[in-house]
Amino acid sequence: MIKKLNDYKIKNLTHISPSQYHSAISCPYKLVLANSFGYQSLLPLNANAHCGSIIHKMIELISKGVINDEQTFTENWTDLVNKKEEELKQKGLASITPLKYFVTDFALKKNQIKNILRKKQEKIRSSLDTSSNKFYSEKRLENSDKSIIGIADLIIENDSGTTILDFKTGKIYSDAIDESGISEQVVKKEYEIQLKLYAHLYFLMNGKYPKALFIVSLSNDFIEVEFKNTDCEIIYSEVLNFLATTNSFITKNDIKSIAKPSTENCRYCSYRPACGFYSNWLTTNFEEVHDLFGTIEKVNQFSNDTLGLQIKTLGKQILINGFTKEKKGDFESLIGKNVIFYNLKKTRQSLNATANNFTIVYE
Ligand code: SF4
Known part of the structure; x- marks a missing residue:
């Protein structure tokens, strides 16, 4: 896919x-x-x-009791997968459908969700008096000036207090070293911060803190995030301060002070094509990431109906294979122009690269 960046305007952040x-x-x-x-x-x-x-969505429906047996599980799973595949086709991403062939451990993930369904009754109900439970899914939490707004996946309120739950589908833990130097697994900082902020926003809206915070994961089911009310308040103040500081840099047009290009920061940033700081950084660090810049010199069509682009990067000839022949005219119109290729498959041994379903070229 070849794209051109639309005009955009840097604006102050109104909320986070x-x-x-x-x-x-x-x-x-x-x-x-x-x-x-x-x-x-x-x-x-x-x-x-x-x-x-x-x-x-499946975990949310299980937690709310909409999915409560094998039949409702299958109906909802099939419906959600079909709708997602339809959406992908409409976005031009038919090449990653059916999802079961392109998602890592697709069947395992489906089974893990089924396990959550099986364990759900004893897990939530044993920790809560269910007789008076009220469930609020996708509940909006915000402060009075709406500068911090979040959507908690599920809030359960009953006579004994409030529990806030957030569903996570990826890795929950990161490694940390405790005081005695022993490595231990701790809940990822970003998840801990997110839930503590929810707790403080809940307090601002209701005058009381929740009694418990939980992450619901695919493999570990329910993981409690311990918290003190003061921790939540401190994080809340830090976020307000972050917003004010970031906006002051934007107002002074000092964007350089808030852009931090690095392999770790930029690798999964979805805004790389608009970031001039990244483009500059890429010129000396392109071997670290899956992107590449250069001038298109030649477009070759191979006998297997794929294209190979010959590009020049810092005086070196590089080949990028794997584009479909339908793009030939588009690439030929870019000959002599500087472009950046995002999401290529690269190897350590060579600068040459291969395009895949997720490769995008910005001119
Ligand atoms: S690409 Fe730009 S905006 Fe994105 S993480 Fe890197 S420096 Fe920040």
Whole structure:
């Protein structure tokens, strides 16, 4: 796919969500660009990410009791997968459908969700008095000036208090070293921060903190995030401070101070095509990532109906194979122009690369 960037305007941030904050600390410009593009990703998400939204919805439906047996499980699963595949086809991503062939461990993930269904009754109901439970899914939590707004996946209220749950489909833990030097697994910082912010927003709206915070994961079911009320308040103040500081840099037009290009920060940033700081960084670090810049010199069509592009990068000839022949005219019109290729398959041994379903070229 060949794309051109639309005009965009850098604007002050009017709000931030608890799920955005942790990633925005490492590069605030990522959030600023996301805001400028209406939070529409400039690069395609992979099949696993698309499946993540299906899994997320399934766990929500299980927690709410909409899915309560094998039959409702199958009906909802089939319906969600079909709808997602239809959506992908409409977005020109038919090449990653059917999802079962492109999502890592698709069948395993489906079974893990079934396990959540099986264990759900004893897990939630043993920890809560279910007789008076009220379930609120996708519940909006916000402060009074709406500068911090989040959507909690599920809130359960009953006579003994409130429980906030958030569903996660990826890895929940990261490694940490405790005081005695022993490595231990801890809940990822970003998830902990997100839930503590939900707790404080809940407090601001209801005058009381929840009694428990849980992450619901595919493999570990329900993981409690311990918290103190003061922790939640401190994180909340930090987020307000982050917003004010970021906006002051935007107002001073000092964007350089909030852009932090690095392999770790940029690797999964969906706004790389709009980030001039990344483009500059890429010129000396292109071997670290799956993107490549250069001038298109020649377009070759092979006997297997694929295309190979000959590009020049820093004086070196590089070949990029794997494009479909339908793009021949489009690429020929770019001969002599500088472009950046995103999401290529590269090897350590050679600069040459291969395009795949997620490769996008921005001119
Ligand atoms: S590409 Fe890198 S530097 Fe640019 S906004 Fe994204 S994370 Fe920040």
